[in-house]
Amino acid sequence: MQSPIPVLSMRKLYLGASDRQQFIADLGRAARDVGFFYLEDHGISLAEQVKVLDTAKSFFALSDAEKKQVQMIHSPHFRGYSANYSELTAGRPDRREQFDIMDELPALSASAIHHEWQKLIGPNQWPRQLPAIKSQLLSWQDKLTEVSLQLLAALCESLEQPADALAETISNGPYRHTKLIKYPGSPEASGQGVGAHKDPGYLTLVLQDENSGLEVEYEQQWYKVAPRPGAFVVNIGELLELASNGYLKATNHRVSSPKTGVTRYSSAFFMAAQLNASVPVLKLPSHLAKHAKGPTSDPGNPLLHNVGENVMKGRKRSHPDVSARFYASEEKCSSC
Numbered sequence: 001m002q003s004p005i006p007v008l009s010m011r012k013l014y015l016g017a018s019d020r021q022q023f024i025a026d027l028g029r030a031a032r033d034v035g036f037f038y039l040e041d042h043g044i045s046l047a048e049q050v051k052v053l054d055t056a057k058s059f060f061a062l063s064d065a066e067k068k069q070v071q072m073i074h075s076p077h078f079r080g081y082s083a084n085y086s087e088l089t090a091g092r093p094d095r096r097e098q099f100d101i102m103d104e105l106p107a108l109s110a111s112a113i114h115h116e117w118q119k120l121i122g123p124n125q126w127p128r129q130l131p132a133i134k135s136q137l138l139s140w141q142d143k144l145t146e147v148s149l150q151l152l153a154a155l156c157e158s159l160e161q162p163a164d165a166l167a168e169t170i171s172n173g174p175y176r177h178t179k180l181i182k183y184p185g186s187p188e189a190s191g192q193g194v195g196a197h198k199d200p201g202y203l204t205l206v207l208q209d210e211n212s213g214l215e216v217e218y219e220q221q222w223y224k225v226a227p228r229p230g231a232f233v234v235n236i237g238e239l240l241e242l243a244s245n246g247y248l249k250a251t252n253h254r255v256s257s258p259k260t261g262v263t264r265y266s267s268a269f270f271m272a273a274q275l276n277a278s279v280p281v282l283k284l285p286s287h288l289a290k291h292a293k294g295p296t297s298d299p300g301n302p303l304l305h306n307v308g309e310n311v312m313k314g315r316k317r318s319h320p321d322v323s324a325r326f327y328a329s330e331e332k333c334s335s336c
Protein backbone atom coordinates (compact mmCIF):
# COMPACT_ATOMS: atom_id res chain seq x y z
CA MET A 1 0.00 0.00 0.00
CA GLN A 2 1.48 3.31 -1.01
CA SER A 3 2.01 5.77 1.83
CA PRO A 4 -0.33 8.77 1.63
CA ILE A 5 2.01 10.85 3.80
CA PRO A 6 3.64 13.71 1.89
CA VAL A 7 7.24 14.85 2.40
CA LEU A 8 7.80 18.62 2.70
CA SER A 9 11.09 20.48 2.67
CA MET A 10 10.98 23.47 4.99
CA ARG A 11 13.93 25.05 3.14
CA LYS A 12 11.46 26.21 0.49
CA LEU A 13 9.92 28.58 3.00
CA TYR A 14 13.13 30.65 2.93
CA LEU A 15 13.94 30.53 -0.79
CA GLY A 16 12.32 32.87 -3.31
CA ALA A 17 8.67 33.93 -3.34
CA SER A 18 7.56 31.16 -5.69
CA ASP A 19 9.18 28.39 -3.58
CA ARG A 20 7.61 29.91 -0.50
CA GLN A 21 4.16 29.93 -2.12
CA GLN A 22 4.70 26.34 -3.26
CA PHE A 23 5.61 25.26 0.28
CA ILE A 24 2.54 26.98 1.72
CA ALA A 25 0.28 25.36 -0.88
CA ASP A 26 1.82 21.89 -0.29
CA LEU A 27 1.56 22.37 3.47
CA GLY A 28 -2.10 23.37 3.21
CA ARG A 29 -2.89 20.33 1.07
CA ALA A 30 -1.04 17.93 3.39
CA ALA A 31 -2.72 19.41 6.46
CA ARG A 32 -6.18 19.14 4.93
CA ASP A 33 -5.92 15.78 3.09
CA VAL A 34 -3.98 13.66 5.56
CA GLY A 35 -3.30 15.86 8.59
CA PHE A 36 0.15 14.23 8.69
CA PHE A 37 3.39 14.93 6.82
CA TYR A 38 7.14 14.42 7.02
CA LEU A 39 9.10 17.63 7.51
CA GLU A 40 12.68 17.81 6.21
CA ASP A 41 15.28 20.60 6.12
CA HIS A 42 13.87 22.12 9.31
CA GLY A 43 17.25 23.27 10.63
CA ILE A 44 17.64 20.70 13.43
CA SER A 45 20.60 18.45 12.80
CA LEU A 46 20.51 14.67 12.68
CA ALA A 47 23.20 14.69 15.40
CA GLU A 48 20.91 16.60 17.74
CA GLN A 49 18.03 14.26 17.00
CA VAL A 50 20.23 11.26 17.72
CA LYS A 51 21.30 12.85 21.04
CA VAL A 52 17.68 13.21 22.14
CA LEU A 53 16.95 9.56 21.36
CA ASP A 54 20.18 8.62 23.20
CA THR A 55 18.92 10.56 26.21
CA ALA A 56 15.66 8.64 26.01
CA LYS A 57 17.67 5.39 26.08
CA SER A 58 19.72 6.58 29.07
CA PHE A 59 16.65 7.69 30.97
CA PHE A 60 14.70 4.47 30.46
CA ALA A 61 17.82 2.44 31.33
CA LEU A 62 17.73 3.88 34.89
CA SER A 63 16.57 1.40 37.53
CA ASP A 64 12.88 1.18 38.38
CA ALA A 65 13.61 2.74 41.77
CA GLU A 66 15.38 5.70 40.12
CA LYS A 67 12.58 6.22 37.61
CA LYS A 68 10.01 6.02 40.40
CA GLN A 69 11.69 8.95 42.16
CA VAL A 70 10.38 11.13 39.31
CA GLN A 71 7.10 9.30 38.75
CA MET A 72 4.18 11.39 37.49
CA ILE A 73 2.06 10.43 40.47
CA HIS A 74 4.17 12.92 42.52
CA SER A 75 3.26 15.81 40.18
CA PRO A 76 -0.08 17.67 40.02
CA HIS A 77 1.35 19.21 36.81
CA PHE A 78 1.47 15.84 34.98
CA ARG A 79 5.30 15.83 34.74
CA GLY A 80 7.69 12.94 35.01
CA TYR A 81 7.83 9.21 34.50
CA SER A 82 4.96 6.86 33.57
CA ALA A 83 5.53 3.10 33.61
CA ASN A 84 4.18 0.61 31.06
CA TYR A 85 0.39 0.27 31.22
CA SER A 86 -0.09 3.29 33.52
CA GLU A 87 -1.46 5.51 30.72
CA LEU A 88 -4.89 4.87 29.18
CA THR A 89 -5.81 5.69 25.59
CA ALA A 90 -9.24 4.86 24.18
CA GLY A 91 -9.91 3.35 27.61
CA ARG A 92 -7.13 0.73 27.33
CA PRO A 93 -3.66 0.68 28.89
CA ASP A 94 -0.72 1.65 26.67
CA ARG A 95 2.37 -0.52 26.65
CA ARG A 96 4.92 2.30 26.72
CA GLU A 97 7.15 4.06 29.24
CA GLN A 98 7.28 7.84 29.10
CA PHE A 99 9.03 10.86 30.53
CA ASP A 100 7.05 14.11 30.22
CA ILE A 101 8.25 17.67 30.58
CA MET A 102 6.61 21.03 29.93
CA ASP A 103 7.66 24.63 30.62
CA GLU A 104 9.78 24.91 33.77
CA LEU A 105 7.76 27.33 35.92
CA PRO A 106 6.89 27.68 39.60
CA ALA A 107 3.48 26.33 40.59
CA LEU A 108 0.79 28.93 41.36
CA SER A 109 -0.24 29.44 44.96
CA ALA A 110 -3.63 28.00 45.92
CA SER A 111 -5.15 31.49 46.18
CA ALA A 112 -4.09 32.31 42.58
CA ILE A 113 -5.85 29.23 41.15
CA HIS A 114 -9.33 29.98 39.78
CA HIS A 115 -9.45 27.33 37.05
CA GLU A 116 -8.47 23.70 37.31
CA TRP A 117 -6.14 23.94 34.30
CA GLN A 118 -3.96 26.48 36.16
CA LYS A 119 -2.66 23.50 38.11
CA LEU A 120 -0.98 22.30 34.89
CA ILE A 121 1.57 25.12 35.42
CA GLY A 122 4.54 24.14 37.56
CA PRO A 123 8.03 22.65 37.69
CA ASN A 124 9.28 19.50 35.99
CA GLN A 125 10.75 16.52 37.81
CA TRP A 126 14.34 15.78 36.73
CA PRO A 127 16.32 12.58 37.44
CA ARG A 128 19.44 13.52 39.43
CA GLN A 129 21.33 10.62 37.81
CA LEU A 130 21.30 12.51 34.44
CA PRO A 131 22.48 16.05 35.25
CA ALA A 132 22.54 17.23 31.61
CA ILE A 133 18.98 16.19 30.76
CA LYS A 134 17.33 19.40 31.99
CA SER A 135 19.23 21.86 29.81
CA GLN A 136 19.22 19.49 26.84
CA LEU A 137 15.47 18.91 26.81
CA LEU A 138 14.51 22.51 27.60
CA SER A 139 16.69 23.72 24.73
CA TRP A 140 15.27 21.00 22.42
CA GLN A 141 11.78 22.16 23.39
CA ASP A 142 12.70 25.77 22.49
CA LYS A 143 14.05 24.74 19.09
CA LEU A 144 10.98 22.69 18.23
CA THR A 145 8.80 25.59 19.33
CA GLU A 146 10.55 27.78 16.74
CA VAL A 147 9.90 25.24 13.97
CA SER A 148 6.26 24.85 15.06
CA LEU A 149 5.67 28.61 15.17
CA GLN A 150 6.91 28.94 11.58
CA LEU A 151 4.61 26.10 10.53
CA LEU A 152 1.66 27.64 12.34
CA ALA A 153 2.19 30.97 10.55
CA ALA A 154 2.52 29.18 7.19
CA LEU A 155 -0.65 27.18 7.90
CA CYS A 156 -2.52 30.43 8.60
CA GLU A 157 -1.32 31.69 5.21
CA SER A 158 -2.46 28.46 3.57
CA LEU A 159 -5.93 29.24 4.95
CA GLU A 160 -5.62 32.66 3.27
CA GLN A 161 -5.33 34.42 6.62
CA PRO A 162 -2.61 36.80 7.79
CA ALA A 163 0.42 34.83 9.03
CA ASP A 164 -0.28 36.16 12.54
CA ALA A 165 -3.99 35.23 12.57
CA LEU A 166 -3.51 33.05 15.67
CA ALA A 167 -0.76 35.16 17.26
CA GLU A 168 -3.02 36.43 20.04
CA THR A 169 -3.52 32.87 21.28
CA ILE A 170 0.21 32.47 21.85
CA SER A 171 1.22 36.01 22.82
CA ASN A 172 2.19 34.86 26.34
CA GLY A 173 3.99 31.84 24.89
CA PRO A 174 2.38 28.62 23.62
CA TYR A 175 1.77 25.69 25.96
CA ARG A 176 4.52 23.18 25.24
CA HIS A 177 4.90 19.54 26.16
CA THR A 178 7.71 17.13 25.30
CA LYS A 179 7.80 13.38 25.85
CA LEU A 180 10.53 10.77 25.65
CA ILE A 181 8.95 7.40 24.90
CA LYS A 182 10.00 3.75 24.96
CA TYR A 183 7.86 1.05 23.34
CA PRO A 184 9.00 -2.41 24.43
CA GLY A 185 8.56 -5.40 22.13
CA SER A 186 5.42 -7.46 22.53
CA PRO A 187 4.53 -11.04 21.60
CA GLU A 188 1.01 -9.81 20.83
CA ALA A 189 0.60 -8.87 17.14
CA SER A 190 -0.34 -5.15 16.92
CA GLY A 191 -0.26 -4.71 20.71
CA GLN A 192 -1.30 -1.25 21.90
CA GLY A 193 1.80 0.93 22.24
CA VAL A 194 -0.57 3.89 22.30
CA GLY A 195 -4.22 3.56 21.29
CA ALA A 196 -5.90 5.57 18.54
CA HIS A 197 -6.17 9.24 19.47
CA LYS A 198 -5.92 12.81 18.26
CA ASP A 199 -3.46 15.27 19.79
CA PRO A 200 -5.12 18.13 21.67
CA GLY A 201 -2.92 21.12 20.67
CA TYR A 202 -2.15 22.97 17.44
CA LEU A 203 0.73 20.86 16.12
CA THR A 204 2.82 17.82 17.07
CA LEU A 205 6.37 17.01 15.91
CA VAL A 206 7.43 13.38 16.36
CA LEU A 207 10.99 12.13 16.17
CA GLN A 208 11.11 8.38 15.47
CA ASP A 209 14.04 6.00 15.64
CA GLU A 210 14.62 3.37 12.93
CA ASN A 211 11.75 1.12 14.05
CA SER A 212 8.29 1.58 12.65
CA GLY A 213 5.15 1.44 14.76
CA LEU A 214 3.40 4.78 14.25
CA GLU A 215 0.25 4.44 12.14
CA VAL A 216 -2.15 7.01 10.76
CA GLU A 217 -5.80 6.65 9.79
CA TYR A 218 -6.54 7.86 6.29
CA GLU A 219 -9.75 7.15 4.38
CA GLN A 220 -10.77 4.48 6.93
CA GLN A 221 -7.50 2.57 6.60
CA TRP A 222 -4.41 2.45 8.79
CA TYR A 223 -1.06 3.28 7.17
CA LYS A 224 2.39 2.85 8.65
CA VAL A 225 4.43 6.02 9.07
CA ALA A 226 7.75 4.50 8.02
CA PRO A 227 10.85 5.94 9.70
CA ARG A 228 12.57 8.61 7.61
CA PRO A 229 15.95 9.59 9.08
CA GLY A 230 16.30 13.31 9.77
CA ALA A 231 12.61 14.07 9.22
CA PHE A 232 10.02 14.99 11.84
CA VAL A 233 6.55 13.53 11.49
CA VAL A 234 4.18 16.46 11.91
CA ASN A 235 0.49 16.20 12.65
CA ILE A 236 -2.41 18.59 13.02
CA GLY A 237 -4.00 18.77 16.47
CA GLU A 238 -7.54 19.47 17.66
CA LEU A 239 -7.03 23.23 18.13
CA LEU A 240 -6.32 23.66 14.41
CA GLU A 241 -9.40 21.62 13.55
CA LEU A 242 -11.39 24.01 15.76
CA ALA A 243 -9.72 27.18 14.41
CA SER A 244 -10.41 26.13 10.80
CA ASN A 245 -13.97 25.00 11.60
CA GLY A 246 -13.08 21.48 10.50
CA TYR A 247 -11.33 22.49 7.24
CA LEU A 248 -8.16 20.98 8.72
CA LYS A 249 -8.52 17.63 10.48
CA ALA A 250 -6.84 16.40 13.63
CA THR A 251 -6.04 12.92 12.37
CA ASN A 252 -6.37 9.74 14.39
CA HIS A 253 -3.12 7.90 14.93
CA ARG A 254 -1.74 5.11 17.12
CA VAL A 255 1.44 3.14 17.76
CA SER A 256 1.60 -0.66 17.53
CA SER A 257 4.14 -2.35 19.77
CA PRO A 258 7.26 -3.61 18.04
CA LYS A 259 7.74 -7.35 18.01
CA THR A 260 9.51 -9.22 20.78
CA GLY A 261 13.20 -8.36 20.93
CA VAL A 262 12.76 -4.92 19.34
CA THR A 263 12.45 -1.68 21.33
CA ARG A 264 11.24 1.51 19.69
CA TYR A 265 12.21 4.94 21.06
CA SER A 266 10.58 8.19 20.02
CA SER A 267 10.11 11.73 21.23
CA ALA A 268 6.99 13.84 20.70
CA PHE A 269 6.67 17.61 20.99
CA PHE A 270 3.18 19.09 21.32
CA MET A 271 2.47 22.80 20.89
CA ALA A 272 -0.88 24.23 21.94
CA ALA A 273 -1.97 27.84 22.41
CA GLN A 274 -1.50 29.46 25.83
CA LEU A 275 -3.72 27.86 28.45
CA ASN A 276 -5.83 30.97 29.07
CA ALA A 277 -6.65 31.44 25.38
CA SER A 278 -9.85 30.61 23.61
CA VAL A 279 -9.17 29.50 20.05
CA PRO A 280 -11.09 31.64 17.54
CA VAL A 281 -12.84 30.27 14.47
CA LEU A 282 -11.04 31.88 11.53
CA LYS A 283 -13.17 33.45 8.83
CA LEU A 284 -12.17 31.45 5.77
CA PRO A 285 -12.79 32.72 2.22
CA SER A 286 -15.91 31.13 0.72
CA HIS A 287 -14.04 28.68 -1.57
CA LEU A 288 -12.39 27.16 1.55
CA ALA A 289 -15.32 27.71 3.93
CA LYS A 290 -17.57 25.53 1.78
CA HIS A 291 -15.32 22.56 2.70
CA ALA A 292 -15.29 23.45 6.42
CA LYS A 293 -18.14 21.41 7.82
CA GLY A 294 -17.47 22.13 11.48
CA PRO A 295 -15.20 20.25 13.85
CA THR A 296 -15.71 16.53 14.47
CA SER A 297 -18.54 15.84 16.84
CA ASP A 298 -17.67 12.89 19.06
CA PRO A 299 -19.45 12.78 22.43
CA GLY A 300 -16.54 10.66 23.77
CA ASN A 301 -14.07 13.39 22.79
CA PRO A 302 -15.56 16.89 22.73
CA LEU A 303 -13.19 19.45 21.18
CA LEU A 304 -13.01 22.48 23.46
CA HIS A 305 -12.15 26.01 22.32
CA ASN A 306 -10.86 26.83 25.79
CA VAL A 307 -7.24 25.73 25.53
CA GLY A 308 -6.67 24.95 29.22
CA GLU A 309 -9.79 22.79 29.29
CA ASN A 310 -8.88 20.95 26.08
CA VAL A 311 -5.36 20.19 27.35
CA MET A 312 -6.72 19.16 30.76
CA LYS A 313 -9.24 16.82 29.13
CA GLY A 314 -6.38 14.92 27.46
CA ARG A 315 -4.18 14.78 30.55
CA LYS A 316 -6.93 13.49 32.85
CA ARG A 317 -8.04 10.86 30.38
CA SER A 318 -4.48 9.62 29.86
CA HIS A 319 -3.42 9.62 33.51
CA PRO A 320 -6.39 8.66 35.71
CA ASP A 321 -4.10 7.93 38.68
CA VAL A 322 -2.65 11.47 38.68
CA SER A 323 -6.12 12.86 38.12
CA ALA A 324 -7.61 10.89 41.03
CA ARG A 325 -4.82 12.01 43.35
CA PHE A 326 -4.80 15.72 42.56
CA TYR A 327 -8.08 16.55 40.83
CA ALA A 328 -10.73 14.41 42.52
CA SER A 329 -12.34 17.29 44.42
CA GLU A 330 -12.61 19.50 41.31
CA GLU A 331 -14.33 16.66 39.48
CA LYS A 332 -16.89 16.33 42.26
CA CYS A 333 -17.42 20.05 42.20
CA SER A 334 -17.99 20.34 38.45
CA SER A 335 -20.82 17.82 38.65
CA CYS A 336 -22.46 19.39 41.71
Ligand SMILES: O=C(O)CCC(=O)C(=O)O
Residues within 6 Å of the ligand: 179, 181, 194, 199, 206, 208, 214, 253, 254, 255, 266, 267, 268
Ligand atom coordinates in the same frame (compact mmCIF):
# COMPACT_ATOMS: atom_id res chain seq x y z
O1 LIG B 1 5.61 7.62 19.51
C1 LIG B 1 5.08 8.03 18.48
O2 LIG B 1 5.52 7.76 17.36
C2 LIG B 1 3.82 8.88 18.53
C3 LIG B 1 3.30 9.12 19.91
C4 LIG B 1 2.00 9.86 19.96
O3 LIG B 1 1.22 9.87 19.05
C5 LIG B 1 1.65 10.60 21.19
O4 LIG B 1 2.33 10.43 22.21
O5 LIG B 1 0.68 11.40 21.14
Ligand SMILES: [Fe+2]
Residues within 6 Å of the ligand: 197, 198, 199, 204, 253
Ligand atom coordinates in the same frame (compact mmCIF):
# COMPACT_ATOMS: atom_id res chain seq x y z
FE1 LIG C 1 -0.29 11.49 19.33
